[in-house]
Amino acid sequence: MSETQNLTIVQAVRDGLATEMALDDDVVALGQDIGANGGVFRATQGLQDEFGDQRVVDTPLAESGIIGSAVGLATGGMKPVPEIQFSGFMYPGFDQIVSHMARYRTRSRSRFSLPMVLRAPYGGGIRAPEHHSDSKEAFYAHEAGLKVVIPSTPHDTKGLLISAIRDPDPVVFLEPKLIYRAFRGEVPEEDYEVPIGEAATRREGEDVSVFTYGAMTRPTLEAAENLAEEAGIDAEVIDLRTVSPLDREAIVESFKKTGRAVVVHEAPKSGGLGGEITSLIQEEALIYQEAPVKRVTGFDVPVPLYAMEDYYLPNAARVEDGIREAVEF
Amino acid sequence: MSTIERDPENRVQVLDEDGNVVGDVPDLDEETLRSIYRDMKLSRHFDERAVSLQRQGRMGTYPPLSGQEGAQIGSAYALADDDWMVPSYREHGAAVVRGLPLKQTLLYWMGYEAGNDVPEDANILPVAVPIASQIPHAAGLAWSWKLQGHDDRAGICYFGDGATSEGDFHEGMNFAGVYDVPMVFFCNNNQWAISVPRERQTAAETLAQKAEAYGFEGVQVDGMDPLAVYKVTQEALEKARDPDTDELRPTMIEAVQYRFGAHTTADDPTVYRDDEEVEEWKAKDPIPRLEAYLRNEGILDDEEVSDIEASVEQQVDEAIDAAESEPRPEPEEMFEHVYAELPPELQAQRDAFLDSVDRHGKDAFLEE
Numbered sequence: 154m155s156e157t158q159n160l161t162i163v164q165a166v167r168d169g170l171a172t173e174m175a176l177d178d179d180v181v182a183l184g185q186d187i188g189a190n191g192g193v194f195r196a197t198q199g200l201q202d203e204f205g206d207q208r209v210v211d212t213p214l215a216e217s218g219i220i221g222s223a224v225g226l227a228t229g230g231m232k233p234v235p236e237i238q239f240s241g242f243m244y245p246g247f248d249q250i251v252s253h254m255a256r257y258r259t260r261s262r263s264r265f266s267l268p269m270v271l272r273a274p275y276g277g278g279i280r281a282p283e284h285h286s287d288s289k290e291a292f293y294a295h296e297a298g299l300k301v302v303i304p305s306t307p308h309d310t311k312g313l314l315i316s317a318i319r320d321p322d323p324v325v326f327l328e329p330k331l332i333y334r335a336f337r338g339e340v341p342e343e344d345y346e347v348p349i350g351e352a353a354t355r356r357e358g359e360d361v362s363v364f365t366y367g368a369m370t371r372p373t374l375e376a377a378e379n380l381a382e383e384a385g386i387d388a389e390v391i392d393l394r395t396v397s398p399l400d401r402e403a404i405v406e407s408f409k410k411t412g413r414a415v416v417v418h419e420a421p422k423s424g425g426l427g428g429e430i431t432s433l434i435q436e437e438a439l440i441y442q443e444a445p446v447k448r449v450t451g452f453d454v455p456v457p458l459y460a461m462e463d464y465y466l467p468n469a470a471r472v473e474d475g476i477r478e479a480v481e482f
Numbered sequence: 483m484s485t486i487e488r489d490p491e492n493r494v495q496v497l498d499e500d501g502n503v504v505g506d507v508p509d510l511d512e513e514t515l516r517s518i519y520r521d522m523k524l525s526r527h528f529d530e531r532a533v534s535l536q537r538q539g540r541m542g543t544y545p546p547l548s549g550q551e552g553a554q555i556g557s558a559y560a561l562a563d564d565d566w567m568v569p570s571y572r573e574h575g576a577a578v579v580r581g582l583p584l585k586q587t588l589l590y591w592m593g594y595e596a597g598n599d600v601p602e603d604a605n606i607l608p609v610a611v612p613i614a615s616q617i618p619h620a621a622g623l624a625w626s627w628k629l630q631g632h633d634d635r636a637g638i639c640y641f642g643d644g645a646t647s648e649g650d651f652h653e654g655m656n657f658a659g660v661y662d663v664p665m666v667f668f669c670n671n672n673q674w675a676i677s678v679p680r681e682r683q684t685a686a687e688t689l690a691q692k693a694e695a696y697g698f699e700g701v702q703v704d705g706m707d708p709l710a711v712y713k714v715t716q717e718a719l720e721k722a723r724d725p726d727t728d729e730l731r732p733t734m735i736e737a738v739q740y741r742f743g744a745h746t747t748a749d750d751p752t753v754y755r756d757d758e759e760v761e762e763w764k765a766k767d768p769i770p771r772l773e774a775y776l777r778n779e780g781i782l783d784d785e786e787v788s789d790i791e792a793s794v795e796q797q798v799d800e801a802i803d804a805a806e807s808e809p810r811p812e813p814e815e816m817f818e819h820v821y822a823e824l825p826p827e828l829q830a831q832r833d834a835f836l837d838s839v840d841r842h843g844k845d846a847f848l849e850e
């Protein structure tokens with residue numbers, strides 16, 4: 154049996170990067186404050202000492218430059234892993250993401266693929282200033298040519314990050330910073346892959362399927378346990394882990410079993426992943442449907458400053474309400 | 483030759499580190515000089531209290547300004563009443579000069595949307611957190627004055643050294659030059675953009691020289707010398723209003739200075755910065771420097787200094803009390819100010835949410 158370490162999610166990011174950088178000299182990390190400072194969340198702590206400043210590179214403060222030069226590095230045969238300090242600051246580099254990172258393969262008839270992983274902490278709940286709490290994974294999921302991964306456990310974080318770096322196509326890797334340090338989990342020391350595009354069943358259940366990902370996995374599981382105890386409702390909780398491409402089979406199979414669904418995400422409701430999952434259910438499993446699909450999400454407002462942030466984020470109480478509505482319909 | 487027509491490496495200075503006069507002293511009356519000193523002391527004291535509030539968990543992440551009072555207060559004093567200020571997120575001192583109550587700054591960093599309520603006549607755009615994003619706004623704002631015939635109006639736009647790497651900086655500066663708008667671009671070069679030193683931000687010799695690429699002047703000033711900053715800003719604003727025939731209106735000022743504390747309270751500068759460097763810059767502290775000059779000139783004495791200290795402490799105490807007495811926002815406030823009129827779907831989201839809050843009670847939603 155292989156050795157394991159007991160790591161937090163942010164430590165698993167570091168471990169995943171270090172593991173793959175040691176195995177593959179083409180992997181380079183670049184971004185703001187990732188060198189001597191080890192990243193503002195310490196996701197790259199010590200990596201510059203380990204791999205040198207040619208492979209762990211502090212860049213000027215310029216997201217378009219970071220992402221665009223990563224595109225160029227990848228066309229030159231490297232495997233860049235750019236970090237954007239907070240996902241709310243990806244927008245200055247958005248043009249590079251959607252105009253180039255996503256479609257280099259298409260535009261070059263597969264002469265160039267971009268094996269790059271754009272990492273960023275995302276989401277709310279840490280009392281951060283304006284723009285630091287965005288959850289805009291739908292932007293990237295909407296963009297053909299990108300894969301969008303959002304882990305929720307330390308084990309998955311390392312395995313998914315390694316898979317992402319090894320993937321021949323560009324991956325947007327969003328890290329739920331609310332749970333960066335919320336708990337620890339066993340993480341193998343060796344390199345291993347957790348496949349992109351596969352959901353994980355976190356709780357088996359018969360009455361209703363709850364689809365979620367990222368930091369919302371925890372309040373969702375909490376709500377499921379509460380309802381099992383208080384109301385005898387047996388909810389199945391599916392952690393999507395990849396929001397593009399979706400694990401359509403896992404979603405449809407679970408729904409066929411329960412006939413009821415709730416989607417939980419902290420991103421705004423309109424145009425979010427909840428709508429996509431609902432449509433998928435309509436397309437693939439309409440005749441199994443016993444109740445309208447319920448969405449428990451953030452609101453269609455900018456994430457408020459932190460005095461109101463707790464009201465914005467879905468919590469166990471709201472998830473319970475959503476599940477009850479789906480079950481009691 | 484005007485002060486701003488000079489080689490970008492030839493830094494403007496009025497007072498040396500000990501407060502001795504080494505340049506042309508700007509024409510300011512005693513009352514104004516005392517008031518500049520008072521506002522610098524106010525900013526410093528406010529900053530120290532704000533950092534301590536954060537440490538005590540009474541405030542969220544806060545970006546300190548200590549060390550930058552000379553640049554902030556000196557430049558803000560050069561603005562006329564109708565002029566505008568376009569800040570980043572660190573200009574708490576300059577904002578006070580423009581009439582923003584300290585309470586508002588506190589509320590903003592305490593996570594209250596109400597912190598964004600700026601008095602009508604304060605002429606300040608909202609705090610800009612995404613780096614450099616305010617620079618094109620400044621160009622557009624000043625352009626609007628030209629289009630509307632407000633010939634006498636000018637503005638100042640603040641940003642850091644790191645901001646000069648962003649595309650928005652270049653695009654905003656370029657527009658300012660092309661449309662020849664009355665805006666002064668004021669770079670607070672505090673040597674560090676979080677952990678990245680100024681030399682790793684750009685290979686250019688100075689930041690001021692970047693202005694040249696856009697066709698207007700760039701000037702370096704000792705940012706820890708409030709009188710030099712005042713003088714340079716005042717001349718740049720004057721030029722913005724009334725340029726010579728062969729001159730463009732915009733100017734970029736690079737104020738060379740140092741931020742003594744962390745980048746924000748979430749940051750630990752000991753990881754990337756030497757104590758020695760901090761000590762070197764503390765010797766250039768703008769407050770004792772101005773104080774020495776004012777004492778030498780007989781404009782300040784012990785008694786006035788201690789009066790100022792007492793009144794500054796009281797003003798900050800009152801602002802903290804006022805901010806901490808602000809009632810916690812009600813959940814429905816989240817839906818305000820998103821649209822002029824709440825769209826039906828958002829109205830439905832609000833109503834459903836308020837129902838859950840009723841059902842579970844507010845406490846079920848609050849983490850603390």
Ligand SMILES: Cc1ncc(C[n+]2csc(CCOP(=O)(O)OP(=O)(O)O)c2C)c(N)n1
Nearest residue numbers: 238242611612613642643644645674675676
């Ligand atoms: C577009 C964008 N990218 C990254 C950040 C995160 N960040 C906040 S402040 C900062 C450094 C800013 O340095 P500088 O422009 O020199 O201003 P200073 O804070 O030193 O005054 C960074 C990287 C941000 N706010 N916006």
